[in-house]
Amino acid sequence: MGELRExxxxxxxxxxxxxxxxxxxxxxxxxLQREILTSSGEPIDQPAHQALRHLVAGQPMRAGELAQAMGxxxxxxxxxxxxxxAGGLVERTTxxxxxRSTRITLTAAGTAAARHIYDLGDDMIAQVLARWSSRDVAxxxxxxxxxxxxxxxxxxxxxxxxxxxxxx
Numbered sequence: 001m002g003e004l005r006e007x008x009x010x011x012x013x014x015x016x017x018x019x020x021x022x023x024x025x026x027x028x029x030x031x032l033q034r035e036i037l038t039s040s041g042e043p044i045d046q047p048a049h050q051a052l053r054h055l056v057a058g059q060p061m062r063a064g065e066l067a068q069a070m071g072x073x074x075x076x077x078x079x080x081x082x083x084x085x086a087g088g089l090v091e092r093t094t095x096x097x098x099x100r101s102t103r104i105t106l107t108a109a110g111t112a113a114a115r116h117i118y119d120l121g122d123d124m125i126a127q128v129l130a131r132w133s134s135r136d137v138a139x140x141x142x143x144x145x146x147x148x149x150x151x152x153x154x155x156x157x158x159x160x161x162x163x164x165x166x167x168x
Contacts, residue, residue, distance in 0.1 A: 040120055044087070047072075047080050049117055052106070055090065056114035060103035062095065089113055 005025050007018040026032060033046045042049070047070075054069045055061060061069070067077040081104055084090040089110035095101040106114060129137050 036120065036124070042117070042120070044089075044113065045083075047076070048084055048087075048089075051077070051080050051084060052089065052110065052114040052117055055104065055106050056111065056118070060093065060105040062101055062103055066104060084110065 005022045007015060007022045010018040010021045012018045030046045033049060037049060050070055051066060054066060063074060063077050063081065067074050070077065081090060088107055090104050091107055092102040093105050095103045
């Protein structure tokens with residue numbers, strides 16, 4: 001899987017950003033995800049896992065939308081969707097807004113598989129927080145929700161205006 005990174009491995013001035021970087025790299029690591037999926041008996045690969053996560057959160061999606069959400073190219077998404085179709089997890093339907101296009105939709109089996117993936121995530125976070133008090137979990141959850149809301153708003157501002165650099 002490779003060496004796991006810790007916050008101290010990143011030269012950010014912000015300890016928070018360094019910690020978030022370590023966490024994101026850990027949990028988005030294809031190697032870790034592959035190991036967890038394999039040990040959990042999940043029959044799909046990491047790219048298919050990622051596609052199902054996006055589809056359950058925002059389906060139906062055009063292939064281009066899924067490619068953009070996954071940060072990959074259309075040909076790669078096409079291969080992933082073909083594997084998911086072969087497994088009976090997704091189907092292509094005509095886009096009612098543009099009959100020349102198709103949308104990718106989860107089947108009942110795909111929805112069940114995606115829900116199972118989310119259950120695995122819930123199990124992972126429960127394992128991480130097993131020794132935390134309920135008060136600490138509630139406070140951390142509250143602050144993380146606030147941080148996420150503010151980060152989404154800031155990302156929209158940055159898309160529109162660019163990044164404002166600190167001058168101090």
